Amino acid sequence: MNLSNTTDFGTIGVWSTALRTANPEHGRQVTDATAELESLGYGTVWIGGSPSVTEARPLLDATTRLTVATGILSIWDHSTEEVAASRAELERSHPGRFVLGLGASHSALAERYERPYSTMKEYLTGLDTAPEPVPASGRVLAALGPKMLELSRDRAAGAHPYLVTAEHTAKAREILGPDALLAPELKVVLNPDLAAARETARGYLGFYMELPNYTKNLERFGFSAGDFEDGGSDRLLDAVFGLGDAEAIARRVGDFLSAGADHVAVQVVTADPRTDLPLAEWRELAGVLPMTGA
Numbered sequence: 001m002n003l004s005n006t007t008d009f010g011t012i013g014v015w016s017t018a019l020r021t022a023n024p025e026h027g028r029q030v031t032d033a034t035a036e037l038e039s040l041g042y043g044t045v046w047i048g049g050s051p052s053v054t055e056a057r058p059l060l061d062a063t064t065r066l067t068v069a070t071g072i073l074s075i076w077d078h079s080t081e082e083v084a085a086s087r088a089e090l091e092r093s094h095p096g097r098f099v100l101g102l103g104a105s106h107s108a109l110a111e112r113y114e115r116p117y118s119t120m121k122e123y124l125t126g127l128d129t130a131p132e133p134v135p136a137s138g139r140v141l142a143a144l145g146p147k148m149l150e151l152s153r154d155r156a157a158g159a160h161p162y163l164v165t166a167e168h169t170a171k172a173r174e175i176l177g178p179d180a181l182l183a184p185e186l187k188v189v190l191n192p193d194l195a196a197a198r199e200t201a202r203g204y205l206g207f208y209m210e211l212p213n214y215t216k217n218l219e220r221f222g223f224s225a226g227d228f229e230d231g232g233s234d235r236l237l238d239a240v241f242g243l244g245d246a247e248a249i250a251r252r253v254g255d256f257l258s259a260g261a262d263h264v265a266v267q268v269v270t271a272d273p274r275t276d277l278p279l280a281e282w283r284e285l286a287g288v289l290p291m292t293g294a
Helices: 023-042 053-061 080-093 116-128 146-155 168-178 196-206 212-219 225-231 236-238 248-257 279-286
Strands: 012-016 044-046 067-070 098-103 139-141 185-190 239-244 264-266
Touching: 023 053, 023 248, 023 279, 044 053, 053 080, 053 098, 080 098, 080 116, 098 116, 098 185, 116 139, 116 146, 139 146, 146 168, 146 196, 146 279, 168 248, 185 196, 185 248, 185 279, 196 236, 212 225, 225 236, 236 239, 239 248, 248 279, 264 279
Parallel strands: 012 044, 012 264, 044 067, 067 098, 098 139, 185 239, 185 264
Antiparallel strands: none
């Protein structure tokens, strides 16, 4: 992987919006949970929900080896000067343990959204030329389509695709080549009752089916408008989620690793995954997933 020698993602990570520390009343629970994730052997925690760089500090302070990444920081919300300076501070105190995950977000979520690919290139140039530059080895891109995947290969350590299939992972590996990091996010519902698991999955997926960046990418892999209705068809859910008991989820993670992923960022979906810290599920999955972070 095209990373600095001091950065280690491990094979399995945790992706969670609930790991954001902007809410001080929630912060102690988050740092305690992050310390436990490290002890369980997870290699990386990805802070979801368009966090700032500074939200990574409490998680880094609470751990000793865990990699902490933004998953992802929106390029529309933060200037390159601010990001580069904040990242440099983290690098001084926790060398090699913070990775800047960047993304262009979505037109429905970013008021200034336009020319996402060109703007991302300009943003990377801004990081390159900042007083304390962010090296390519310290950043990954939330890439879906071929052009952004190529940019991830050429101007970052690799890609962190969100809401993708194992087939997309295989195609992304072809584009990225053998050396760049490929770290897809994978949503999972840990429930042996498949009907109930799909109900939980649909309750969460419906929001994403309103975002064209995701649906257009899924259309590249054979899905159509009917698959995006009512929270997603069974076929779509089975492709973009791991559903069932821990062993079933481990097999699904294995599908992504076999397709070319170096690292899988597991997002446990519950009734409210944006605020829940699902410690019981993280503990159970740690017992069956191929952990390399301990």
